[in-house]
Amino acid sequence: MKVSYYPGCDLYTKAKVLNDSIRISFSAVGMELKELANWYCCGTTFTLARDNKMSLIAPLRILAKAQKENGSLLVPCSICYNTLKRANYIFKNDPDTLKIINEHLGEDYNGEEKVVHPFEFIREHREEFKNGVKKSLENLKLGCYYGCYLLRPKDEIGFDDPESPTIMEDFVQLMGAQPVSFPLKVECCGSYLIVNSPEAALEASYKILKNAREKGAEAIVTSCPVCHYNLDNFQTRIAGIHPDHKFIPVFYFSQIMAMAFGLPVEVWGLEYNKVNPTNLLKEHKIL
Numbered sequence: 001m002k003v004s005y006y007p008g009c010d011l012y013t014k015a016k017v018l019n020d021s022i023r024i025s026f027s028a029v030g031m032e033l034k035e036l037a038n039w040y041c042c043g044t045t046f047t048l049a050r051d052n053k054m055s056l057i058a059p060l061r062i063l064a065k066a067q068k069e070n071g072s073l074l075v076p077c078s079i080c081y082n083t084l085k086r087a088n089y090i091f092k093n094d095p096d097t098l099k100i101i102n103e104h105l106g107e108d109y110n111g112e113e114k115v116v117h118p119f120e121f122i123r124e125h126r127e128e129f130k131n132g133v134k135k136s137l138e139n140l141k142l143g144c145y146y147g148c149y150l151l152r153p154k155d156e157i158g159f160d161d162p163e164s165p166t167i168m169e170d171f172v173q174l175m176g177a178q179p180v181s182f183p184l185k186v187e188c189c190g191s192y193l194i195v196n197s198p199e200a201a202l203e204a205s206y207k208i209l210k211n212a213r214e215k216g217a218e219a220i221v222t223s224c225p226v227c228h229y230n231l232d233n234f235q236t237r238i239a240g241i242h243p244d245h246k247f248i249p250v251f252y253f254s255q256i257m258a259m260a261f262g263l264p265v266e267v268w269g270l271e272y273n274k275v276n277p278t279n280l281l282k283e284h285k286i287l
Helices: 016-030 053-068 076-093 093-105 118-124 127-133 169-175 196-216 225-233 234-240 253-260 278-283
Strands: 003-005 032-035 070-076 114-116 141-144 178-180 219-224 248-252
Touching: 016 032, 016 253, 053 093, 070 234, 076 093, 076 114, 076 225, 114 118, 114 219, 118 127, 118 169, 118 196, 118 253, 127 169, 141 169, 141 225, 169 178, 196 225, 196 234, 219 225, 219 253, 225 234, 225 278, 248 253
Parallel strands: 003 032, 003 070, 070 114, 141 178, 141 219, 219 248
Antiparallel strands: none
16 A cells, blocks of 8 residues: 655654654555655744745645645654644635635645544554554553644644543554553643753653653653654753653654564664663563
8 A cells, every 4th residue: 555655854864763664664564655756844833923825835835746646645743744734724724825825836736635644544544553563562661742743733733632632542552562641741842942942841851751750651652853852862961950860761653663563673773762772672572
Protein backbone atom coordinates (compact mmCIF):
# COMPACT_ATOMS: atom_id res chain seq x y z
CA MET A 1 0.00 0.00 0.00
CA LYS A 2 1.41 3.39 -1.02
CA VAL A 3 0.85 6.35 1.32
CA SER A 4 1.55 9.98 0.40
CA TYR A 5 4.05 11.32 2.91
CA TYR A 6 5.11 14.80 3.97
CA PRO A 7 8.24 14.71 6.17
CA GLY A 8 8.78 18.45 6.66
CA CYS A 9 12.10 20.18 7.24
CA ASP A 10 12.98 18.92 10.71
CA LEU A 11 12.87 15.28 9.64
CA TYR A 12 15.86 15.88 7.40
CA THR A 13 17.85 17.65 10.14
CA LYS A 14 17.42 17.35 13.91
CA ALA A 15 14.60 14.78 13.69
CA LYS A 16 16.26 12.54 11.10
CA VAL A 17 15.75 9.52 13.35
CA LEU A 18 11.97 10.07 13.16
CA ASN A 19 12.09 10.12 9.36
CA ASP A 20 14.31 7.05 9.10
CA SER A 21 12.53 4.90 11.66
CA ILE A 22 8.99 5.65 10.49
CA ARG A 23 9.87 4.82 6.89
CA ILE A 24 11.44 1.49 7.83
CA SER A 25 8.71 0.59 10.33
CA PHE A 26 5.86 1.33 7.93
CA SER A 27 7.63 -0.62 5.21
CA ALA A 28 7.84 -3.62 7.57
CA VAL A 29 4.03 -3.86 7.56
CA GLY A 30 3.62 -3.27 3.83
CA MET A 31 3.07 0.50 3.91
CA GLU A 32 5.27 2.33 1.42
CA LEU A 33 5.67 6.01 2.28
CA LYS A 34 5.77 7.92 -1.00
CA GLU A 35 7.35 11.29 -0.31
CA LEU A 36 5.53 14.27 -1.80
CA ALA A 37 7.53 15.46 -4.80
CA ASN A 38 9.28 18.83 -4.49
CA TRP A 39 7.59 19.67 -1.22
CA TYR A 40 7.93 23.03 0.52
CA CYS A 41 8.30 24.11 4.15
CA CYS A 42 4.87 24.23 5.79
CA GLY A 43 5.60 27.65 7.29
CA THR A 44 6.64 26.09 10.64
CA THR A 45 4.00 27.80 12.76
CA PHE A 46 0.44 28.87 12.10
CA THR A 47 -0.24 32.57 12.21
CA LEU A 48 -2.92 33.85 14.56
CA ALA A 49 -3.63 36.78 12.23
CA ARG A 50 -6.49 35.47 10.13
CA ASP A 51 -6.30 38.47 7.77
CA ASN A 52 -2.72 37.53 6.84
CA LYS A 53 -3.42 35.52 3.69
CA MET A 54 0.29 35.26 2.84
CA SER A 55 0.82 32.78 5.67
CA LEU A 56 -1.53 30.34 3.91
CA ILE A 57 0.48 30.16 0.70
CA ALA A 58 2.95 27.50 1.87
CA PRO A 59 0.28 25.15 3.28
CA LEU A 60 -1.87 25.46 0.16
CA ARG A 61 1.07 24.63 -2.10
CA ILE A 62 1.66 21.43 -0.12
CA LEU A 63 -2.00 20.44 -0.04
CA ALA A 64 -2.46 21.18 -3.74
CA LYS A 65 0.50 18.91 -4.56
CA ALA A 66 -0.91 16.18 -2.33
CA GLN A 67 -4.35 16.49 -3.93
CA LYS A 68 -2.84 15.58 -7.30
CA GLU A 69 -1.33 12.40 -5.85
CA ASN A 70 -3.77 10.99 -3.32
CA GLY A 71 -6.74 11.71 -1.11
CA SER A 72 -4.76 11.87 2.12
CA LEU A 73 -1.35 12.98 3.34
CA LEU A 74 0.59 11.38 6.20
CA VAL A 75 2.33 14.00 8.37
CA PRO A 76 4.41 12.70 11.33
CA CYS A 77 5.77 16.02 12.64
CA SER A 78 3.33 17.50 15.16
CA ILE A 79 4.17 21.07 14.13
CA CYS A 80 3.69 20.42 10.41
CA TYR A 81 0.51 18.50 11.20
CA ASN A 82 -0.83 21.42 13.24
CA THR A 83 0.03 23.97 10.55
CA LEU A 84 -1.48 21.99 7.68
CA LYS A 85 -4.62 20.99 9.59
CA ARG A 86 -5.34 24.56 10.69
CA ALA A 87 -4.75 26.00 7.23
CA ASN A 88 -6.97 23.30 5.71
CA TYR A 89 -9.70 24.14 8.19
CA ILE A 90 -9.74 27.67 6.76
CA PHE A 91 -9.74 26.39 3.19
CA LYS A 92 -12.74 24.17 3.95
CA ASN A 93 -14.72 26.85 5.77
CA ASP A 94 -13.70 30.09 4.05
CA PRO A 95 -14.23 29.77 0.27
CA ASP A 96 -13.28 33.40 -0.36
CA THR A 97 -9.84 32.92 1.20
CA LEU A 98 -9.37 29.65 -0.68
CA LYS A 99 -10.24 31.38 -3.95
CA ILE A 100 -7.80 34.23 -3.29
CA ILE A 101 -4.86 31.89 -2.54
CA ASN A 102 -5.70 29.59 -5.43
CA GLU A 103 -5.77 32.51 -7.86
CA HIS A 104 -2.54 33.93 -6.46
CA LEU A 105 -0.72 30.61 -6.90
CA GLY A 106 -2.47 29.47 -10.05
CA GLU A 107 -3.69 26.36 -8.22
CA ASP A 108 -7.06 24.65 -8.10
CA TYR A 109 -7.06 23.20 -4.60
CA ASN A 110 -10.54 22.18 -3.45
CA GLY A 111 -9.97 22.04 0.33
CA GLU A 112 -10.69 18.32 0.54
CA GLU A 113 -7.21 16.84 1.13
CA LYS A 114 -7.12 14.78 4.33
CA VAL A 115 -4.18 15.49 6.64
CA VAL A 116 -3.46 12.39 8.71
CA HIS A 117 -1.12 11.82 11.64
CA PRO A 118 0.54 8.37 11.92
CA PHE A 119 -1.39 7.68 15.13
CA GLU A 120 -4.64 8.14 13.19
CA PHE A 121 -3.37 6.03 10.31
CA ILE A 122 -2.25 3.24 12.66
CA ARG A 123 -5.65 3.29 14.36
CA GLU A 124 -7.35 2.89 10.96
CA HIS A 125 -5.03 -0.01 10.03
CA ARG A 126 -4.79 -1.52 13.47
CA GLU A 127 -4.61 -5.17 12.45
CA GLU A 128 -1.74 -4.68 10.00
CA PHE A 129 0.35 -2.91 12.62
CA LYS A 130 -0.62 -5.36 15.36
CA ASN A 131 0.51 -8.22 13.13
CA GLY A 132 3.86 -6.48 12.67
CA VAL A 133 4.77 -6.79 16.36
CA LYS A 134 7.47 -9.45 16.77
CA LYS A 135 9.35 -8.42 19.91
CA SER A 136 8.00 -8.21 23.44
CA LEU A 137 7.99 -4.79 25.12
CA GLU A 138 5.49 -5.91 27.75
CA ASN A 139 7.24 -4.53 30.83
CA LEU A 140 8.41 -1.24 29.33
CA LYS A 141 6.47 1.64 30.89
CA LEU A 142 6.17 4.56 28.47
CA GLY A 143 4.87 7.98 29.43
CA CYS A 144 2.67 9.27 26.59
CA TYR A 145 3.49 12.91 25.98
CA TYR A 146 1.27 14.78 23.51
CA GLY A 147 2.31 18.39 24.00
CA CYS A 148 0.33 21.20 22.38
CA TYR A 149 0.45 20.85 18.62
CA LEU A 150 -1.41 17.55 18.25
CA LEU A 151 -4.42 18.64 20.26
CA ARG A 152 -5.16 22.34 20.04
CA PRO A 153 -7.20 24.19 18.91
CA LYS A 154 -9.82 21.47 19.28
CA ASP A 155 -12.16 22.38 16.42
CA GLU A 156 -9.41 23.03 13.90
CA ILE A 157 -7.29 19.98 14.73
CA GLY A 158 -9.93 17.43 15.74
CA PHE A 159 -7.26 14.91 16.69
CA ASP A 160 -8.46 13.70 20.09
CA ASP A 161 -9.87 15.02 23.35
CA PRO A 162 -7.51 17.96 24.08
CA GLU A 163 -7.76 17.48 27.84
CA SER A 164 -7.83 13.70 28.07
CA PRO A 165 -6.50 12.10 24.86
CA THR A 166 -5.96 8.36 24.60
CA ILE A 167 -4.79 7.70 21.03
CA MET A 168 -1.10 7.56 22.01
CA GLU A 169 -1.83 5.21 24.90
CA ASP A 170 -3.67 2.98 22.42
CA PHE A 171 -0.61 3.02 20.15
CA VAL A 172 1.77 2.09 22.98
CA GLN A 173 -0.52 -0.73 24.04
CA LEU A 174 -0.74 -1.97 20.44
CA MET A 175 3.06 -2.11 20.35
CA GLY A 176 2.97 -4.33 23.44
CA ALA A 177 4.36 -1.84 25.96
CA GLN A 178 2.64 -0.38 29.02
CA PRO A 179 1.25 3.14 28.50
CA VAL A 180 1.57 5.60 31.37
CA SER A 181 -0.87 8.48 31.36
CA PHE A 182 0.16 11.45 33.50
CA PRO A 183 -1.52 14.81 34.21
CA LEU A 184 1.03 16.99 32.38
CA LYS A 185 0.96 14.95 29.17
CA VAL A 186 -0.94 17.75 27.41
CA GLU A 187 1.03 20.67 28.86
CA CYS A 188 3.53 22.74 26.86
CA CYS A 189 7.22 21.79 27.10
CA GLY A 190 8.24 25.41 26.53
CA SER A 191 8.48 25.01 22.76
CA TYR A 192 10.43 27.83 21.07
CA LEU A 193 10.95 29.59 24.41
CA ILE A 194 14.12 27.51 24.61
CA VAL A 195 15.63 30.10 22.23
CA ASN A 196 14.83 33.40 23.94
CA SER A 197 13.70 32.35 27.41
CA PRO A 198 15.48 29.06 28.16
CA GLU A 199 14.80 29.21 31.89
CA ALA A 200 11.04 29.06 31.26
CA ALA A 201 11.38 26.16 28.80
CA LEU A 202 13.68 24.21 31.11
CA GLU A 203 11.28 24.66 34.01
CA ALA A 204 8.31 23.51 31.92
CA SER A 205 10.24 20.46 30.67
CA TYR A 206 11.40 19.59 34.18
CA LYS A 207 7.82 19.53 35.49
CA ILE A 208 6.70 17.25 32.65
CA LEU A 209 9.58 14.80 33.09
CA LYS A 210 9.14 14.74 36.87
CA ASN A 211 5.39 14.19 36.60
CA ALA A 212 5.83 11.32 34.14
CA ARG A 213 8.46 9.68 36.35
CA GLU A 214 6.30 10.05 39.46
CA LYS A 215 3.43 8.30 37.68
CA GLY A 216 5.63 5.33 36.84
CA ALA A 217 7.07 6.10 33.42
CA GLU A 218 10.52 4.71 32.64
CA ALA A 219 10.77 6.59 29.37
CA ILE A 220 8.81 9.20 27.40
CA VAL A 221 7.35 8.75 23.93
CA THR A 222 6.40 11.68 21.66
CA SER A 223 5.98 12.65 18.00
CA CYS A 224 6.95 16.31 18.14
CA PRO A 225 10.55 17.27 17.18
CA VAL A 226 10.49 20.41 19.35
CA CYS A 227 9.12 18.50 22.35
CA HIS A 228 11.68 15.74 21.83
CA TYR A 229 14.46 18.33 21.57
CA ASN A 230 13.47 20.13 24.77
CA LEU A 231 12.77 17.03 26.83
CA ASP A 232 15.77 14.99 25.69
CA ASN A 233 18.58 17.43 24.93
CA PHE A 234 18.45 19.58 28.03
CA GLN A 235 18.21 17.12 30.90
CA THR A 236 21.80 17.83 31.94
CA ARG A 237 20.94 21.52 32.24
CA ILE A 238 17.74 20.63 34.08
CA ALA A 239 19.73 18.54 36.55
CA GLY A 240 21.99 21.52 37.14
CA ILE A 241 18.98 23.57 38.20
CA HIS A 242 17.08 20.75 39.93
CA PRO A 243 19.45 18.29 41.68
CA ASP A 244 16.51 15.94 42.30
CA HIS A 245 16.05 15.38 38.56
CA LYS A 246 16.33 11.75 37.47
CA PHE A 247 17.33 11.24 33.84
CA ILE A 248 14.69 9.57 31.71
CA PRO A 249 15.03 8.53 28.03
CA VAL A 250 12.83 10.17 25.40
CA PHE A 251 11.82 8.20 22.29
CA TYR A 252 10.03 9.02 19.09
CA PHE A 253 7.00 6.76 18.65
CA SER A 254 8.60 5.42 15.46
CA GLN A 255 11.59 4.14 17.45
CA ILE A 256 9.16 2.15 19.61
CA MET A 257 7.64 0.72 16.43
CA ALA A 258 11.06 -0.31 15.14
CA MET A 259 11.76 -2.11 18.42
CA ALA A 260 8.36 -3.81 18.55
CA PHE A 261 8.63 -4.95 14.94
CA GLY A 262 11.93 -6.67 15.71
CA LEU A 263 13.85 -4.56 13.21
CA PRO A 264 17.69 -4.46 13.41
CA VAL A 265 19.06 -2.39 16.30
CA GLU A 266 20.90 -0.22 13.78
CA VAL A 267 17.61 1.25 12.54
CA TRP A 268 16.31 2.13 16.00
CA GLY A 269 18.42 5.29 15.94
CA LEU A 270 19.53 5.07 19.57
CA GLU A 271 22.62 7.14 18.77
CA TYR A 272 20.30 10.14 18.43
CA ASN A 273 19.01 9.83 22.00
CA LYS A 274 20.86 12.27 24.25
CA VAL A 275 19.73 10.43 27.38
CA ASN A 276 21.15 6.98 26.75
CA PRO A 277 18.37 4.34 26.87
CA THR A 278 20.70 1.32 26.61
CA ASN A 279 20.52 0.24 30.27
CA LEU A 280 16.73 0.51 30.33
CA LEU A 281 16.36 -1.56 27.17
CA LYS A 282 18.82 -4.17 28.45
CA GLU A 283 16.96 -4.35 31.76
CA HIS A 284 13.81 -5.31 29.85
CA LYS A 285 15.72 -7.65 27.52
CA ILE A 286 14.73 -5.54 24.53
CA LEU A 287 18.36 -4.91 23.65
